[in-house]
Amino acid sequence: MTELEKGPRGQRRGRGARERILSASQQLFREQGINGTGMDQLCAVAEVSKRTLYQHFAGKDDLIAEGLRRFDPGILPEVFDRTDLTPRERLLAVFDIHAPLCPFIAAAVEIQDPGHPARVLARDYKKAFAARLTDTAREAGATDPEQLGEQLALLLDGASARSRVLNTEAFTTAAAIAVVLVDNAIPTAVTPAPAPTPAGASAV
Incomplete structure (x- = not known):
């Protein structure tokens, strides 16, 4: 039987503490930014004690990186893996479903250290996303798929x-x-243009 823990308000919580922490961090990072979110506020929204938070995550850096890992691990499979759309249609469908507030951009802007795990994840994701666009552009018959993939990513x-x-x-x-x-x-x-009619012959 799983041991239950008490949150800051005294409610008995269960095994969902880790998911609540992640959910709260993603919400707060999206609404007010990474640097604008404090650990005390995060604990309050997730309804966990600070001790519980640090049992699951070493700190804010771990939370940022884990949130990015979970955001889109398959690189938009709901578009790129669809077989009912042509490659051209898949390229355009990306604009219907892509998240308007990209957490990878937000993390890269707020975090200065290029070696930070979140910056590395953001860089890898953006490269992988452009590669999927390029592959799809190649399937669609683009004359320069690398250029089209990069244009669409930009x-x-x-x-x-x-x-x-x-x-x-x-x-x-x-x-x-x-x-x-x-x-x-x-x-x-x-x-193809129709072949010219030989001189003297009547067109059928």
Whole structure:
């Protein structure tokens, strides 16, 4: 039988303390930033004692990194792994489902140390995301899939950053730009011109 622990308000809590801590950290980091979130506040929102928090996580750095690991481990499989969409449709569907407030960008902005685990995770994720875009662009027949993948990745990050700064929806505009980029990068099939009719022959 699992030992229960008491939260700061005296309620008896169970095995869900770790998940509550993670959920609270993700909520607070998203709403008020990493640097603006204190451990006392985090404990209050998660309804755990500070002792319990440190039993599960060594500190805020561990919480940041674990939250990023869980955010999108499969690199948007709900879009890239769909077989009911064409590669072109998958490239554009990314703009319908991509999170407007990207926690990887937020972590990279707030954390100065390039060797911090969260910065490393953010860098690796962004590279992996661009690679999936590039692979899909190659499937779609893009003449320069690396360029298209990088363009779409940059467009997504720009829309995410703009949404965060201005607290407004930027993905509708980004999606419209993506259509132009994709259509310009993927050549359409050219219908062969009819062969000229030989002189003296009647056209059928």
